[in-house]
Amino acid sequence: MAKIDILIVGGGPAGLIAAVAARKNNPDKKITLVREIEKCVVPCGLPYIFNRLSAVEKDLMPDKAYEANKIDLVIGEAIKIETNNKKVSLKNGEEINYEKLVIATGSSPVIIPVKGADLNGVYRIRKEIKYLENLREAIIKAKNIVIIGGGFIGVELAEELSAIKNKNISVVEILDHCLIANFDEEFALAGEEKIKEKGVKFYLKTAVEEIVGKNKVEKVRLNNGKEIPADLVIMAVGARPNVKLVEYAGIKVIEKGGIWVDEFMQTNIPDIFAIGDCAETKNFFTRENNLIMLASVACYEARIAGANLYRKEKNLVKNNGTVAAFSTYLDGLVLGSVGLNELGANKKNIKIVIGKSEAPNHHPGTLSNTGMIKVKLIFEKPSKILLGGQVAGPENTAEMINLIAVAVQQKMTAQELANLQVATHPLITAPPTAYPIIKAAEMVLSDERIS
Amino acid sequence: MAKIDILIVGGGPAGLIAAVAARKNNPDKKITLVREIEKCVVPCGLPYIFNRLSAVEKDLMPDKAYEANKIDLVIGEAIKIETNNKKVSLKNGEEINYEKLVIATGSSPVIIPVKGADLNGVYRIRKEIKYLENLREAIIKAKNIVIIGGGFIGVELAEELSAIKNKNISVVEILDHCLIANFDEEFALAGEEKIKEKGVKFYLKTAVEEIVGKNKVEKVRLNNGKEIPADLVIMAVGARPNVKLVEYAGIKVIEKGGIWVDEFMQTNIPDIFAIGDCAETKNFFTRENNLIMLASVACYEARIAGANLYRKEKNLVKNNGTVAAFSTYLDGLVLGSVGLNELGANKKNIKIVIGKSEAPNHHPGTLSNTGMIKVKLIFEKPSKILLGGQVAGPENTAEMINLIAVAVQQKMTAQELANLQVATHPLITAPPTAYPIIKAAEMVLSDERIS
Numbered sequence: 059m060a061k062i063d064i065l066i067v068g069g070g071p072a073g074l075i076a077a078v079a080a081r082k083n084n085p086d087k088k089i090t091l092v093r094e095i096e097k098c099v100v101p102c103g104l105p106y107i108f109n110r111l112s113a114v115e116k117d118l119m120p121d122k123a124y125e126a127n128k129i130d131l132v133i134g135e136a137i138k139i140e141t142n143n144k145k146v147s148l149k150n151g152e153e154i155n156y157e158k159l160v161i162a163t164g165s166s167p168v169i170i171p172v173k174g175a176d177l178n179g180v181y182r183i184r185k186e187i188k189y190l191e192n193l194r195e196a197i198i199k200a201k202n203i204v205i206i207g208g209g210f211i212g213v214e215l216a217e218e219l220s221a222i223k224n225k226n227i228s229v230v231e232i233l234d235h236c237l238i239a240n241f242d243e244e245f246a247l248a249g250e251e252k253i254k255e256k257g258v259k260f261y262l263k264t265a266v267e268e269i270v271g272k273n274k275v276e277k278v279r280l281n282n283g284k285e286i287p288a289d290l291v292i293m294a295v296g297a298r299p300n301v302k303l304v305e306y307a308g309i310k311v312i313e314k315g316g317i318w319v320d321e322f323m324q325t326n327i328p329d330i331f332a333i334g335d336c337a338e339t340k341n342f343f344t345r346e347n348n349l350i351m352l353a354s355v356a357c358y359e360a361r362i363a364g365a366n367l368y369r370k371e372k373n374l375v376k377n378n379g380t381v382a383a384f385s386t387y388l389d390g391l392v393l394g395s396v397g398l399n400e401l402g403a404n405k406k407n408i409k410i411v412i413g414k415s416e417a418p419n420h421h422p423g424t425l426s427n428t429g430m431i432k433v434k435l436i437f438e439k440p441s442k443i444l445l446g447g448q449v450a451g452p453e454n455t456a457e458m459i460n461l462i463a464v465a466v467q468q469k470m471t472a473q474e475l476a477n478l479q480v481a482t483h484p485l486i487t488a489p490p491t492a493y494p495i496i497k498a499a500e501m502v503l504s505d506e507r508i509s
Numbered sequence: 510m511a512k513i514d515i516l517i518v519g520g521g522p523a524g525l526i527a528a529v530a531a532r533k534n535n536p537d538k539k540i541t542l543v544r545e546i547e548k549c550v551v552p553c554g555l556p557y558i559f560n561r562l563s564a565v566e567k568d569l570m571p572d573k574a575y576e577a578n579k580i581d582l583v584i585g586e587a588i589k590i591e592t593n594n595k596k597v598s599l600k601n602g603e604e605i606n607y608e609k610l611v612i613a614t615g616s617s618p619v620i621i622p623v624k625g626a627d628l629n630g631v632y633r634i635r636k637e638i639k640y641l642e643n644l645r646e647a648i649i650k651a652k653n654i655v656i657i658g659g660g661f662i663g664v665e666l667a668e669e670l671s672a673i674k675n676k677n678i679s680v681v682e683i684l685d686h687c688l689i690a691n692f693d694e695e696f697a698l699a700g701e702e703k704i705k706e707k708g709v710k711f712y713l714k715t716a717v718e719e720i721v722g723k724n725k726v727e728k729v730r731l732n733n734g735k736e737i738p739a740d741l742v743i744m745a746v747g748a749r750p751n752v753k754l755v756e757y758a759g760i761k762v763i764e765k766g767g768i769w770v771d772e773f774m775q776t777n778i779p780d781i782f783a784i785g786d787c788a789e790t791k792n793f794f795t796r797e798n799n800l801i802m803l804a805s806v807a808c809y810e811a812r813i814a815g816a817n818l819y820r821k822e823k824n825l826v827k828n829n830g831t832v833a834a835f836s837t838y839l840d841g842l843v844l845g846s847v848g849l850n851e852l853g854a855n856k857k858n859i860k861i862v863i864g865k866s867e868a869p870n871h872h873p874g875t876l877s878n879t880g881m882i883k884v885k886l887i888f889e890k891p892s893k894i895l896l897g898g899q900v901a902g903p904e905n906t907a908e909m910i911n912l913i914a915v916a917v918q919q920k921m922t923a924q925e926l927a928n929l930q931v932a933t934h935p936l937i938t939a940p941p942t943a944y945p946i947i948k949a950a951e952m953v954l955s956d957e958r959i960s
Contacts, residue, residue: 071942082951100873103935110936116875119942354933354941361928361951375928383932394932422551424567456937457908463931464912468919477812477826480914481834481845482805484554485561486907490805491522491570500533500812 061155062088064367065146067136067303068162069093070101070185072334072356074123076160079364081127087368090130090154092146097121099185102353105214107190108197109221114190139307141327158329158367161304161317162360165297165335165351170206174269180291183211193292200290202226204278206266207294208236210386213253215294217388220256228259228286230266230278237393240384241448242400242434245393248450252388261286297351299336312338316349322374323363331367333359342379342466343398343445344406350382381446383463390452394459397446397466398436409439413472413498419452421482421489431455433494435462435475437502442472447495454486462495475499512606513539515818516597518587518754519613520544521552521636523785523807525574527611530815532578538819541581541605543597548572550636553804556665558641559648560672565641590758592778609780609818612755612768613811616748616786616802621657625720631742634662644743651741653677655729657717658745659687661837664704666745668839671707679710679737681717681729688844691835692899693851693885696844699901703839712737748802750787763789767800773825774814782818784810793830793917794849794896795857801833832897834914841880841903845910848897848917849887860890864923864949870903872933872940882906884945886913886926888953893923898946905937913946926950 064080064087066073077091099107103117111117124131134148139159146154167182169175179200181193197203203219205212208231216229229236235246236253250260265281269291278286299316310318310326316338323331334356338347358380365375385394403410413435420428431451438445447462449455465475476499482490515531515538517524528542550558554568562568575582585599590610597605618633620626630651632644648654654670656663659682667680680687686697687704701711716732720742729737750767761769761777767789774782785807789798809831816826836845854861864886871879882902889896898913900906916926927950933941 071940075942082954100935100940102933102941103873106876106935110877111873111875117873119873352941354931354944357941357944358928358930361947375924378928381930383930385932385934385937387934387936392937396932422554422562422568424562425557426561453905453937454907456905456934457912460931460938461908461912461915464915464919464921464929467930468915468921470915470919473826477809477829478915479809479832479834479918480805480911481836481847482553483836483838483907484551484557485838486836486843486904487911489522489551490553490803490808491526493805493808496812503533 059153062090064089064158065156066091066160070164071353072360073162075357075360076364077129079361092132094135161332162334163300163336168296177271177275179275182293202287203290204288205229205292212294216258230261232265240395245448252391322366331363333363340379342381350380394449396463411439413501415494415497417488417492417494433498435498472499472502510604513541515540515609516607517542517611521615522804523811524613526808526811527815528580530812543583545586612783613785614751614787619747628722628726630726633744653738654741655739656680656743663745667709681712683716691846696899703842772828773817782814784814791830793832801831845900847914862888862890864952866945866948868939868943868945884949886949923950923953
């Protein structure tokens with residue numbers, strides 16, 4: 059039986075970064091990572107294996123960090139944790155004793171429980187190479203493709219597939235708009251518009267009632283009675299934490315399905331940490347638990363867990379809760395969102411004041427290919443502390459949502475943002491006279507003049 | 510004689526934004542802006558009027574904000590300030606009485622005092638439409654163009670002109686590298702490389718000894734004896750504050766040439782403010798006075814002055830000193846710089862620790878057109894507070910320097926930056942596992958493991 063110091067279960071971004079951070083903080087410890095599969099895909103890259111990347115194997119996570127950081131990589135399935143003996147058993151009979159254990163088992167895409175969900179031709183976006191290769195083949199052959207779910211993966215898939223010739227792409231979304239779980243309506247609409255222009259059809263405020271077919275999917279019946287012809291159905295309706303391994307080990311799982319963790323990424327069992335999609339997240343503002351599943355959040359948590367493994371209490375790195383920073387790119391349009399939005403604030407009766415601004419992404423606007431940047435900032439009322447923001451704009455605004463994300467994490471006020479110093483340049487930014495984050499913050503100040 | 514509340518002298522970005530901010534903060538005051546010229550150019554856009562923009566008139570600042578904010582625009586030259594009578598006289602004999610005066614007279618490009626500087630064919634980048642139109646004509650006709658000075662304007666001009674067919678472009682720079690006043694060598698070199706690839710010749714560590722010609726420039730003689738043929742010479746060697754108007758009015762000017770201001774943008778004379786290129790700036794860290802001439806800094810100061818005009822002491826908005834955030838774009842390469850760099854720290858014997866990282870600007874890196882992002886962060890030692898940063902990368906990294914600028918202004922630590930939450934997306938950012946700002950910050954932490 060192997061006896062090691064640090065054991066990480068799971069080889070996605072969370073597991074990898076936890077291992078690297080563990081090594082950085084503990085140069086002399088013996089670190090092992092166990093993962094089920096020979097090669098891991100880059101999860102956020104998956105929508106792009108169907109066209110932009112020409113093969114699944116172009117979307118693989120490189121393993122060079124394991125050797126570089128002296129991390130033993132074991133391919134195998136962990137099937138049992140004995141927390142008293144500090145032991146993990148693999149399916150092949152191997153047992154590993156650990157001092158510190160990090161659970162990073164990820165999530166699996168949900169299947170909606172409708173009739174026909176088990177037909178041939180119904181897929182999800184699973185993180186398995188062979189499965190994805192089959193899906194890729196199926197997409198190439200298909201003419202009528204129905205995507206169920208208009209969240210990030212759904213719209214990114216729709217955009218990616220719309221660039222392939224001779225496909226009829228439809229997206230069925232139960233909410234009022236695609237992306238509306240993360241964006242206010244005007245931003246969600248801007249995204250929808252981009253994909254509509256590519257010929258994708260939307261069925262909004264609509265649920266799927268049945269996937270119809272004999273052996274193979276033939277059509278999708280909606281709850282309004284309408285039927286859409288379908289050679290292929292892709293369910294992109296969210297994911298559930300993989301917690302089977304921990305369920306019987308006495309490791310606490312919250313109601314929503316993720317592993318409970320404290321602010322240092324520790325589970326309820328000493329020396330066991332959980333990170334990434336399998337762990338709950340806490341809202342940065344409200345501390346409510348939720349399940350934000352993003353590789354960026356997973357890496358954030360992994361760095362914290364990796365640092366905390368052997369630290370004494372006063373040196374522990376703290377997870378401040380997730381600000382939920384999202385971005386996507388739809389046919390030339392960057393959409394970014396962080397923290398609270400207007401819809402979310404209204405739902406929770408949080409009093410807010412909103413600043414908005416639009417500006418060209420170049421200056422002067424007479425430069426060719428000038429597009430518009432749209433910024434919306436949400437401030438707490440009356441403190442005018444920044445609670446969140448959204449951005450839409452051309453490619454050169456890609457990092458603007460991260461500037462806002464920093465401001466949210468720093469709890470900056472409208473006054474501080476109105477007095478921000480930024481670099482501007484004609485060919486790559488909005489003009490200094492109209493930098494949209496500054497203007498949006500000023501808008502909130504202008505109604506409280508002090509003399 | 511006109512009697513108004515707020516008078517602003519100068520119609521560049523500083524003047525315009527001061528007027529708008531003054532209006533926002535003082536809805537009922539009478540505001541007048543005096544400027545010398547009928548139409549103002551966008552100063553940062555000037556390098557691009559020669560090719561990307563096809564005419565000088567495509568680089569004009571729109572005047573619509575004046576009417577929208579009920580600001581009276583007077584075209585005329587202010588020639589005298591009487592601070593006791595609170596009166597400004599114009600060249601046409603008109604006199605204006607003010608309650609509050611904002612000086613935003615800008616700067617003028619320097620002429621280096623070499624023989625031949627007055628020859629026909631020797632130009633500077635003056636902010637005058639007719640002059641620039643003449644220069645534009647001269648550039649079209651010229652074959653051999655020598656740019657003296659490799660700062661931002663010099664290299665931007667060189668890049669812009671290198672895209673026009675059949676030009677021999679040379680840049681003469683007295684320092685070791687172009688852009689080296691604002692970037693460490695590796696970044697300056699990356700910029701130089703981009704322009705070299707476009708066929709521009711560099712003469713580094715080289716001074717101009719004489720501009721040679723009879724009536725018109727024929728060649729440029731360097732201090733190493735070499736002569737470069739020249740039909741046209743453009744001096745881009747910096748600018749000097751326009752302070753003639755204030756010199757005899759008892760308004761204090763610092764040794765370096767800018768108007769002295771306190772942290773609220775007030776001059777030494779009550780009710781007179783100064784902003785933009787004509788005013789001194791103070792370093793964010795050291796409080797040393799300097800002359801950072803940037804439209805973005807000018808707008809920052811203008812917003813502060815505009816807010817402070819009628820405020821009581823406790824409500825005054827404070828200028829924290831400039832962090833000097835710069836960016837440029839050279840043939841597809843974004844270069845950004847903010848705060849202190851390694852060269853600057855060494856010169857001042859400031860103890861620093863440096864974090865560096867490189868990452869692809871897409872993920873996975875197998876996506877087409879993937880370029881590399883290079884980040885360098887400078888932290889104070891031993892506090893590990895961020896003092897500055899530099900970025901080089903493709904277009905989608907344009908706003909990354911502004912994220913770093915926010916972090917500098919917030920005095921963030923390496924630990925806070927290593928634990929930053931950011932949005933990542935395959936098509937528009939570095940991967941979450943290798944986001945370069947986080948990695949550069951981690952590098953600084955990794956040598957102080959706490960157990």
